[in-house]
Each structure stands twice: as structure tokens, then as C-alpha cells.
Amino acid sequence: MTVWSPLPREFYERDTLTVAPSLLGQYIVRRLGEQVLAGRIVEVEAYVGFHDQASHASRGKTSRNALMFGPAGYAYIYFIYGMYHCLNVVTEHSEYPAAILIRALEPVAGIEEMRSLRGGVPDQQIASGPGKLCQALKIDRTLNGIDLTQPGALFVAAGEVMPLGKICSSSRVGVRGDEKALSAPWRFFVCHHPHLSKHNQRT
Template sequence: MQKLPRSFYARDTVMVAKELLGKYLVHRSDDVEQVARIVEVEAYLGEHDLASHSSRGRTGRTEIMFGPPGYAYVYLIYGMHCCMNVVTEPEGHAAAVLLRALEPVAHVSSHTRGPGLLCKAMGIDRKLNGHDLESDNFFLGALPDAEPVSIVAGPRVGVAYAGSWADELLRFYIRDNPFVSGGKTLRKPSGVIQ
């Protein structure tokens, strides 16, 4: 497996989000290598995106989003679930891609349909916030002979507070993949885009 280079992340967030589909998340801990394929993501475009954490400006929580691309932004929601994002675009832009669902490949036995569940299954917690995804123990990679995927776009989940940004088609997933998270937005997708 080839580790994704920093230049992969230092691009347009929507492009990165779509190209993350079919790539692999690898977490090595306690001599165990967990591997899962990324099948669903959401793009958060920066400070102007009212659904993004960075829309409230630079804070202790969002500092990682303003940093260089290719780092993990891991945060706690509802006081109990971790969610993992991948920081994208040039430093200072504060954009990221949320990982929403994974297809287990190796040493992953728990549910991975949903951002909190996938973090729990992959042993991802806030200790990995700010972790360099160029490391050898926690990274995203690709197989050199990977087949292209068919991508479906729809609105993001749980961002009704963001006004018109709630309707933006910034959730992407692999068409017909059984590991995509549930929800009515997926039962009635907006369309296949690739």
C-alpha cells in the first residue's frame, strides 16, 4: 500500500473528499494493524462554510484545521463520540473532510457505519488530534491497482443549523456499498456524479 503524500491533501477539499473514497485508513497500535476502506465522507470547505467548525474562527478546538494539510482533526461530540477529519487545502484555509463510514478490511470487528462508530472501531481518540498522516502508525493509503468507484453526492447530515449550507451536496459515498451509513438522505440520493 502506498501512503498518500501531503500534496494529495493540499488541494481543493471537494476533490480530496471524492478521491478519498476507495482509499484506506491504517492504524497500527499494540502490534496490530487495523485497515479499513473509506466508503463515505463529508467535505467542510472553510470559514465561509457555516456547517464547518472553522466558521466560528480560530479556537483551541479548530486550531488543527487552520494548520498544514495532511493532519488528523479529531474531536469529541455529544461528550462521548470521537469524529475524525482530514485537514485539506493550504495552511490557513481551515477546510477538512470528515470520514463517515468505512468498510472493514483487517482487524476491525466493530461497526464502522457512522463517524463515531468508525473511530471507536479503529481505536481513534483525541490523542490522535493533530497527528501527522504521513506517520507510519496512522495514515491513509492507496493500492496502486485500485479500480475507480462510482460516487453519489447528497447533503451532509446533522447540519440543519447551517442555513442554506445544510442543502449543499457535500456528502459523498460509494454507490451501492453496504457499509455506507444509514439515513433518508442516502435512501434518496441526489445523483451519481462519477
């Protein structure tokens, strides 16, 4: 049985564009009673600061995005398009809005349950997208604000360090905003990994 050891808060209190690629290779762990579901992070996106037009924080602090303005190491989970949830980890310090969207996982534990939650799609599609991985791990707004540094129902556990040479980046997916927001290469992923979301993979 694998021991899942949560990453400390200090991990998230660094510059968001440093934390984002560092999350690749770490694990998202979801506990459902006795059962443990887990996946290796293979794709993320950074949303940083007051003026990132792609970020929910760009229009100021609201009840929805308040967590982004809070301390690091907590989950910011929101409901989107009437049917999906997205999981973010909050970074940096209080009163500065920053978070990292978890976009894709490679399932590593509880795969049978994840398959079932996803309706039996091929394994490479179980968690290959932000909405999909929330389905696969049974993540919804009831987990919004949970402390990801504590070994509870949802946390991030230490994995292996991803070699720099295996990390690729690109512009972010599905965002709107000014030229800067559209062109910023703030999507990070494991190059050529089979469990990525379906998008162009330029380096």
C-alpha cells in the same frame, strides 16, 4: 501481508471538493503495536472555508478547531456528544480552514479486533458512521494532530481509484446552518455500498 503506502501531502493540498471524492477507495490504517486495523473509505463529508456554517471553522479559529487552519495531511479529531469521536483529514493550505470528515469504512484488516471493539455488532455496522469507525479503530483525541502522511499509529494509505460512476453525493448529515450549508451536496459516498451510514442516498 499487504503493504500500506501512505498518500503524500500533495494529495491533501488540493481543492477540498476534489480531495473528498478522491478519498473514496483509500484506506484508513491504524496500528496498535503489532496489530494492524484497516478499512476502506466509503463515505466522507467536506467542510470548507470560513463561511460554511456547518463547519466548526465558521465561528473563527479556536483552540479546538485550530488544526483545520493548519497545513494539509493531518488528523483533526474531536470529541462530540460526550461519548464519541470524529476523524477528519485536514486539506488545502495553512490559514484556510478545510477538512474532510471520514463517515464510514468497510473493514478490510484486523476485522476480529474491530468486531471486539464494537461489541460484536454485525459486520456492516462495525464502521458505518463517524462515531462507530472511531470506536472500531480505537481512535481518540490522543491521536489528534497526527501526521497522516507518515506510516505511524494512524495514517491514510493508497487504495484503488474509485470510478466516477460509482460515486454518489448528497447533502451533509446532522449539520445546522443556513440554507447553503444544509443544501450543499458535500457528502460523497460509494453508491449503494453496504457499509454506509444509515441515511438517504440520493444522487
